[in-house]
Amino acid sequence: MKKIISLLILVLSLTSLSFGVSAEDLSLSALKLTTNPDGTQEYSVTLQILIFMTALSFIPAAVIMMTSFTRIVVVMAILRQAFGLQQTPSNQVIIGLTLFMTLFIMTPVYNKIDETAIQPYLAEELTSIEAIDRGKIPLRAFMLEQTRLKDLQTLAEMAGIEEVDNVTDLPMTVIIPSFIISELKTAFQIGFILFIPFLIIDLVVASILMAMGMMMLSPMIVSLPFKLMLFVLVDGWNLVIGTIATSYGLGT
Numbered sequence: 001m002k003k004i005i006s007l008l009i010l011v012l013s014l015t016s017l018s019f020g021v022s023a024e025d026l027s028l029s030a031l032k033l034t035t036n037p038d039g040t041q042e043y044s045v046t047l048q049i050l051i052f053m054t055a056l057s058f059i060p061a062a063v064i065m066m067t068s069f070t071r072i073v074v075v076m077a078i079l080r081q082a083f084g085l086q087q088t089p090s091n092q093v094i095i096g097l098t099l100f101m102t103l104f105i106m107t108p109v110y111n112k113i114d115e116t117a118i119q120p121y122l123a124e125e126l127t128s129i130e131a132i133d134r135g136k137i138p139l140r141a142f143m144l145e146q147t148r149l150k151d152l153q154t155l156a157e158m159a160g161i162e163e164v165d166n167v168t169d170l171p172m173t174v175i176i177p178s179f180i181i182s183e184l185k186t187a188f189q190i191g192f193i194l195f196i197p198f199l200i201i202d203l204v205v206a207s208i209l210m211a212m213g214m215m216m217l218s219p220m221i222v223s224l225p226f227k228l229m230l231f232v233l234v235d236g237w238n239l240v241i242g243t244i245a246t247s248y249g250l251g252t
Contacts, residue, residue: 065180066139068105071187072098072244078191079240082198083227084220101241105248112138140168143179146186146248151178190243198227 063069076094080086089097117135120126126134144167152167155174167175205223209215230236 063102066143066176067102068183068244068248069098069102070180070183071190071247072101074184074187075190075194075240075244078187079194082191082195083231084198084202084224101244105245105250106142109138109142136172140172140175143175144168147175147179147182148185151181154178155181186247190247194240197230201227201230 073094076089076098080089080094113135116138117126117131120134121128121131149167152170152174155178156170159171159174161170161174202219202223205226206219209217209219209222
């Protein structure tokens with residue numbers, strides 16, 4: 001096997017030498033930066049592919065932190081805790097539902113990005129840098145709509161930004177963490193409202209069992225069927241999903 005590998009290396013070396021092209025020349029021609037007459041810079045296709053493949057590793061973080069994913073998954077986790085269930089619904093079900101809800105909520109934003117950035121770039125009407133700059137605009141607008149001004153001011157002060165005429169002028173390094181903090185706060189507020197009815201049922205069941213002298217019986221075992229019945233009777237999943245979608249301005 002080693003002999004075969006060595007033979008292949010030798011053949012490739014002789015081939016490159018016969019054409020007068022070295023490996024260094026090939027790499028430099030593939031990875032180059034071209035300056036346009038207007039002063040803008042354009043990357044070669046190979047370099048764009050390399051950057052794109054590197055950016056793929058950041059896609060999970062972008063999906064989680066720059067979309068509605070955080071709010072939905074936190075609300076679902078709090079709802080499961082309010083039920084008193086540890087594995088139902090399972091993590092796979094919660095993540096799957098959260099992903100599809102995120103896709104549903106973010107579809108209008110994606111359509112704007114596709115219209116203003118992706119399609120013009122594929123039609124070679126925009127450079128890669130221009131496409132990225134245009135694509136950030138709808139995503140920035142979405143995050144700013146869901147971000148509290150107090151969170152923006154806090155992060156801007158920490159970044160050393162004293163005064164800003166328009167919040168859209170803030171860098172993404174300030175907008176993204178502010179958006180995440182606001183999403184967590186909103187998710188906790190929704191989770192608190194969802195937790196109250198189930199907490200009342202637990203208190204009532206615990207009081208009844210205490211009055212009956214059944215202190216050895218866990219209140220969770222008795223209250224769980226009542227919480228499930230209440231959630232089904234009020235069509236809880238419809239209400240929860242509808243509340244989350246409405247919090248993003250959908251259906252209003």
